[in-house]
Amino acid sequence: DAKTTQPPSMDCAEGRAANLPCNHSTISGNEYVYWYRQIHSQGPQYIIHGLKNNETNEMASLIITEDRKSSTLILPHATLRDTAVYYCIVRGNTNAGKSTFGDGTTLTVKP
Amino acid sequence: GAVVSQHPSWVICKSGTSVKIECRSLDFQATTMFWYRQFPKQSLMLMATSNEGSKATYEQGVEKDKFLINHASLTLSTLTVTSAHPEDSSFYICSASRPTGGTGELFFGEGSRLTVL
Numbered sequence: 269d270a271k272t273t274q275p276p277s278m279d280c281a282e283g284r285a286a287n288l289p290c291n292h293s294t295i296s297g298n299e300y301v302y303w304y305r306q307i308h309s310q311g312p313q314y315i316i317h318g319l320k321n322n323e324t325n326e327m328a329s330l331i332i333t334e335d336r337k338s339s340t341l342i343l344p345h346a347t348l349r350d351t352a353v354y355y356c357i358v359r360g361n362t363n364a365g366k367s368t369f370g371d372g373t374t375l376t377v378k379p
Numbered sequence: 380g381a382v383v384s385q386h387p388s389w390v391i392c393k394s395g396t397s398v399k400i401e402c403r404s405l406d407f408q409a410t411t412m413f414w415y416r417q418f419p420k421q422s423l424m425l426m427a428t429s430n431e432g433s434k435a436t437y438e439q440g441v442e443k444d445k446f447l448i449n450h451a452s453l454t455l456s457t458l459t460v461t462s463a464h465p466e467d468s469s470f471y472i473c474s475a476s477r478p479t480g481g482t483g484e485l486f487f488g489e490g491s492r493l494t495v496l
Contacts, residue, residue, distance in 0.1 A: 300483055311472050311487035312423070355422070359483055366413060367485060369423040
């Protein structure tokens with residue numbers, strides 16, 4: 269079973285911030301939160317990850333609650349090209365830890 | 380650029396034939412790779428963990444004799460769908476992460492779309 273739960277779909281207006289939530293209440297102390305997105309018929313693309321501190325990169329920001337049971341991915345200025353399925357997964361930072369995907373959130377950015 | 384690559388991107392085969400899909404890590408040695416299957420409008424489903432030099436570990440419900448995995452080198456894992464049938468038509472995706480010095484980030488291949496006629 270997936271360790272994360274996400275809303276099935278969200279809409280966002282172009283140019284506005286998109287805030288995508290994820291619940292991971294059973295996360296272990298050594299597990300990171302990773303976010304990926306998938307555009308139709310392509311492999312998932314890495315966005316960002318974090319352990320307990322908030323993180324920011326050129327694509328997005330990641331806000332992790334203090335108890336680490338949930339997180340929010342923020343796309344600060346959504347564009348039409350950000351329309352995709354967004355997945356959050358939890359995983360240890362070793363190469364062998366397997367990851368199961370939940371159903372993800374389908375984000376639709378509208379003009 | 381891509382660090383994990385799959386081949387072929389798409390393949391069409393006749394029912395009863397076998398199809399091999401390759402997954403290569405391009406700039407690091409991957410002792411572990413993962414294979415997923417994805418049906419239309421569904422999430423990725425983990426099929427198996429491919430371990431270099433040893434047998435793959437299959438998830439519950441995945442037939443190991445149907446989906447043969449070979450990880451003979453540190454940069455190549457192959458998935459062979461044996462005696463393929465139309466219900467095996469799907470999008471197959473592999474992933475790997477750097478063995479050391481990384482953050483556990485999974486790099487995904489481009490995916491391979493299999494259509495069985």
